[in-house]
Amino acid sequence: MSTIEKITQLSHRIFNTSVTEQNVARTSNPFAASNFQKNILTEDVFESSKGNHDAGNISFTGRLSAGSKRIYSTFVGSLGNIGNRISEGIESVVAFCGKVRDSFVNTWNKIQELGNKEVTLDGTMEVLGRDIKTFFHGGNTREKEIAKMAAMDPRGEVAPMLTDGIAALEAEFTKAA
Amino acid sequence: MMDRTTIKNSKNFTRVADIIESLTINPNPDSVGVLEEIGTNSSIDEVRELTSKALVKRNEHDSLSVVITNKGKGINDLSTVVAMSTINELLSLENKEVAMGILENTISGEFEEEVKENARSVKALMALS
Numbered sequence: 001m002s003t004i005e006k007i008t009q010l011s012h013r014i015f016n017t018s019v020t021e022q023n024v025a026r027t028s029n030p031f032a033a034s035n036f037q038k039n040i041l042t043e044d045v046f047e048s049s050k051g052n053h054d055a056g057n058i059s060f061t062g063r064l065s066a067g068s069k070r071i072y073s074t075f076v077g078s079l080g081n082i083g084n085r086i087s088e089g090i091e092s093v094v095a096f097c098g099k100v101r102d103s104f105v106n107t108w109n110k111i112q113e114l115g116n117k118e119v120t121l122d123g124t125m126e127v128l129g130r131d132i133k134t135f136f137h138g139g140n141t142r143e144k145e146i147a148k149m150a151a152m153d154p155r156g157e158v159a160p161m162l163t164d165g166i167a168a169l170e171a172e173f174t175k176a177a
Numbered sequence: 178m179m180d181r182t183t184i185k186n187s188k189n190f191t192r193v194a195d196i197i198e199s200l201t202i203n204p205n206p207d208s209v210g211v212l213e214e215i216g217t218n219s220s221i222d223e224v225r226e227l228t229s230k231a232l233v234k235r236n237e238h239d240s241l242s243v244v245i246t247n248k249g250k251g252i253n254d255l256s257t258v259v260a261m262s263t264i265n266e267l268l269s270l271e272n273k274e275v276a277m278g279i280l281e282n283t284i285s286g287e288f289e290e291e292v293k294e295n296a297r298s299v300k301a302l303m304a305l306s
Contacts, residue, residue, distance in 0.1 A: 142195060146195050146199045147202075148199075149195070149196060149203075150199040151203075152203075153205065153207075154200060154203055154205050154207040154208040154210070155207050158196060158208075158211060161196055162193065162196045162211065162215050162216065166193055166219050166221070168189045168192075169184075169187065169190055169221060170219075170221060172189050
C-alpha cells in the first residue's frame with residue numbers, strides 16, 4: 001500500500017465518524033458515545049481505588065458490601081427530615097433531640113439485627129446513647145465545684161488548694177516566658 | 178512574658194479563679210485572711226486583680242480595709258490594671274456605705290500620704306457614682 005493510500009484511509013477514518021461509530025455497542029447508557037476507547041463504563045467511575053492500597057485507612061467504598069451501602073443510605077435517609085422539623089417548630093428542642101437520638105439508635109439496632117458487623121461507631125453510640133438532658137447539665141459542673149469549695153474550711157482546706165493553684169500557674173507562667 | 182489573654186485561657190488560671198470565687202461566697206470570715214495572705218501577694222497581676230475584686234465583692238469591713246488601706250494592695254497596687262479594676266468594683270457596689278466609711282477613716286487616719294490620696298480620689302469618684 002502506497003503512502004498516499006494510507007493517508008487517504010487515515011483521513012477517512014478521522015473525518016468520517018459514522019464509520020467508527022458502527023463499532024460502538026449501543027446500550028441504555030446515554031453517555032456511551034463519549035466514553036473512552038468506545039468502552040461502556042460499567043463500574044462506578046467515582047469509586048476511588050486509592051483507599052484499597054492502604055489497608056490501614058477506612059474506605060467506605062472499598063471495604064463495604066453493596067448491602068452495607070444500602071443500609072447506610074437508609075440510615076442517612078432517616079435523618080433527612082431534620083430541617084423541616086426545626087422550621088415547623090412542631091417540637092421543643094429537647095423533645096426533638098430526643099427523637100433524633102432515638103431515630104439513630106433504632107436505625108443502629110436495625111443494622112445490628114441485619115447482621116451488619118462492618119462498622120464500629122462505639123464512641124458515637126456512647127454519646128448518642130446518653131440521656132439528652134445530660135448535655136444541658138455539663139455547664140453546672142464548675143458552679144457545683146465552686147459551691148462545694150465555698151462550704152470548705154478556708155484555712156484548713158481552701159488555702160492549700162489556692163497555694164497549689166497559684167504555684168502551678170506561676171510555674172506555667174515562668175515556663176512560657 | 179505571657180499576655181493577659183494567654184493567662185486567662187490557662188486551665189490553672191481557671192482553677193485559681195474558681196477557688197477565689199469560692200472564697201468570695203464562703204461565709205467563713207477566715208476567707209478574707211486567706212485572700213489577703215495568698216491572693217494579694219501573688220506575683221501574677223491577674224491573680225491579684227481577681228483577689229482584690231473578690232475582697233470588694235464580699236463588701237465587709239475587713240475585706241474592704243485590705244484593698245483600701247494597704248499600700249501595694251487593691252486601689253494602691255503598683256499595677257494600674259489591678260488598681261483600676263478594684264476601683265471599678267468599688268464603684269459597682271450596690272451598697273457603698275461600708276466602703277465610704279473606710280475611705281473616710283483612711284483619709285483622716287494615720288496612713289501614708291499616698292494611701293490617703295488614693296482614698297480621697299476614690300471617695301470622690303464614689304460620691305459621683
